[in-house]
Amino acid sequence: MNAPRPPLLTLDEALPNLLARAQPLGVTESVATFDADGRVLARDLVAELQVPPQDNSAMDGYAVRCADIAAPNATLRVTQRIPAGSHGRTLGPGEAARIFTGAPIPPGADAVVMQEDGEPQPEDRVCIKAVPSPGAWIRRSGEDITRGRTVLTAGTRLGPGELGLAASLGCDRLTVAARPRVALFSTGDELVMPGTVAPTDMAPGAIYNSNRFFLRALLQRMGCQVSDLGIVPDRREATLQALADAAGPHDLILTSGGVSVGEEDHIKPAVQALGELHLWSLAIKPGKPFALGAVRRPSGQGTAHFMGLPGNPVSSFVTFLLLVRPFLWRLQGVDRVDPVRQPMRADFDWPKPDRRREFLRVRRNGQGGLDLFPNQSSGVLTSVVWGDGVIDLQAGATIARGDTVSFISFVEWLS
Ligand code: AMP
């Protein structure tokens, strides 16, 4: 009889261990704000001015003094015109200023009357039809941002909104975390690159290398500088060579395939020979074979991180999102790396419990519930395209139609 296998590591045990090893790289660079989309801010951004810089009009209309308008239909003299980009003079009693959206409120004025409520009269006068309340249609200086406030903190992932905010504070450049340098290679003698052999000419047993395409795209989305090292043959020497060569100039070596216990799986012993394996094999489905380790760099320059993903495409995809993604964001200094889990209704039954925690590919339907992709096999990549997320199902749990389940959306997870 075989010796009992040690229990697999749970995701909840593995993740803290993995994240504890993902010390931020601490290398920063300055980039143009225009080019900072998707990067991670490395220094707090403190406002050096108020936004808006001064009180200004929220409407096209008339700047007025409320004291002049005790009742509807008061008539005022229009003594100045203030378009956006200019500024006016002090407004005297009985006067109104024609003003446009964004233009500064002239001293003395305490409200804006929208142009629909002001009826122009002969000889530069205006009849104000409604009584304004003080402060009406005035955007106050600093109502968005006050000077000295920390507007974005180090570790923030920058997107379009953050870039606009930084620009509103006058920042044309931002200090961001350096892109992690990642070496990517696929293992497997059965792999063929699309474009090298036509689909009709594929030899028996050959398959196209699909992992290389989605892993590269995922790495780029996580802000990485990717060295794509292609396909490494299923041979011990070739594997050792590829790992040793990649360790020097990279922060992380990411591989797919060859990480199980088959005779053709050389990744694990090669990492052990060149460094250390921290953890291996998780109680998740898809994705059991997953390895985390370190590979020594030449002559005392420390180690490169190593992560080995399973070869089955869906396993590779899901373990990337569960484990590599948070690791890469941490290397760039991001604190919150957990995806948001949303309670949703399952519109299907999943009666068979599994000993491993499952990540089922599902799609939101028009009735506010989730439909299940019928084939949950770890080789069926169609499931991640048909699906728009996964259900995170605890080990040993089942689902009955109508149950509330925990959903992770690909929209968030892939960003
Ligand atoms: P392995 O983890 O190397 O045992 O591979 C498990 C399964 O995934 C096998 O059926 C492989 O053919 C398949 N596989 C491995 N690498 C890739 C890849 N890069 N693209 C597509 N399928 C792969």
Ligand code: MG
């Ligand atoms: Mg293989």
